[in-house]
Amino acid sequence: MTKEACKQIVLDIIAEIAPDEDLSDVKSEIKLRDQLELDSMDFLDIVMELRKKHGIEVPEDDYPQLESLDSCANYLIPKFEAVNA
């Protein structure tokens, strides 16, 4: 899986859980919280959707790994590859 594909999966989830956010110009290296109005409830939903749609488990201690699109990709790609293997 490419980094871009993984970031797109995360963006698609954000578009679903926060339809009132403008996602046209989200910067990969900047914390999601600093460019979008997302709170801990929204991050929980990102985690829940990753599990529901892709069978990926993110334990509570790892939530900080989801802070930016870049860190999401780094953290999630091995998990996607493990699930798809």
Next chain:
Amino acid sequence: MELKSNDHFDAVIIGCGMSGLAAAIRLAMFGRKVIILEKHNAPGGLNSFYSFDGRKFDVGLHAVTNFVRPGVKGKPLTKLFRQLRIDRDEFALCEQKCSKVAFPDVELNFSNDFELLVSEIEKAFPNQIDNFQKLVKAIHDFNEFDLEDKDRSAKKIISQYITDPLLVDMLLLPLMYYGSAKENDMEFGQFVIMFKSIYQEGFARPFEGVRTIIKTLIDKYRDLGGMRKMKCAVKKIITQNNNITALELENGDTITADHVISSIGLVETLQLCNDQKTKAEQSNIGKLSFVETITILDKQPKELGWNDTIIFFNDWQNFEYQKPKELVDPRSGVICMPNNYQYENNNELDEGVLRVTAMANYDQWTSLDEDHYAKQKKIWYDTLALKAMSFLKPINNDSTNDKDKLDNLKKQTVYVDMFTPRTITKFTSHLDGAIYGAPNKVKNGKTHLDNLYICGTDQGFLGIIGAMLSGISMANYHILQKN
């Protein structure tokens, strides 16, 4: 739906009010097998509705608090729509016109623009405006949704900023009437929730009233495949080693669940547990109950010059928020005219509605025999109607004595109804008719049992948006987040 004995669920929600529905939606959204059990035949709990003589009535709702306009982010209302994945248009919220707090010799108007209240305070209390701004700053910096926050007296904290007790009382009256389960004070976190939701956010109402909101929640839950069983009371919560092992239902069935979230009240829930005494937590039963008169008018209130949405009144030298010694304490209360919202396309409700709420004594109302109950209802209806008239433009300018004033109102009246603490207990099952539940809340929702949690009124997020956020938070915190 068919419920079979020995059915097992990921989660059972007790109570089909706002908070229970919201919790259930969250769990169903993520594939949990969940069922709502509701004692009554109608959903809504404290905010239900009924029809009588072809007229539709709301039970509790004067206003949906926490209103913010489209595009405003990070507020309870917007969090709610996201978490439940509901489009805000489905709630069809229409904003209030203008409300006020009326005390002897001084009034404060407020609307959904906070600046109006600020300017009103500046006019009426010029030497308090700086103090008020400091209080607003403290409120802004406070995290009222911290689930582990401890109890503090709101009165004490407000008085550190505002030194005029009259202004303290005026600010507190609407907040207490719309949610406080404590006598003569509030917990500071609850004060902050109410301050933001009433003064800084605001009032709104769907044209069809609370039905619109309940229907939206029920439809959402059904679309997610959630189950719901009405007229199905829980008779006993069976426990072992600090866990629920089964729920015994009134109809004789027994079901099991990994988790149970109860929205029926803390004391009410504990008293169902077989490891608790029947009088468990008796001291945490709320003391505050209310009467409400409903007057249906043959014209719109604005035709009588009554343009306020809600009037919070007090005509005593100080404001006492406590269980009255008599059947009703008419010295303070709330007047609500649901016609006075800015409905779309200038739509108007079919008839004029005037609702008047005041504090009432549960013990006294429930000790009356049928004859006296009916008589007392009539007496107090008249007393409260007269009281309301003293805060409204006179119907006929030449009416001076009470009898004329009442007669003038009755000439415009086509129907009246009234609920009392007795009615409240009948329909909500809250002990002692305490609408706002237990004075001591459980913010984190935890109980003595590892898999039983409290949501709704007794968890303590107030108002109907608060109630839904309470259900959401408890489902998230105790079940979804824990995998």
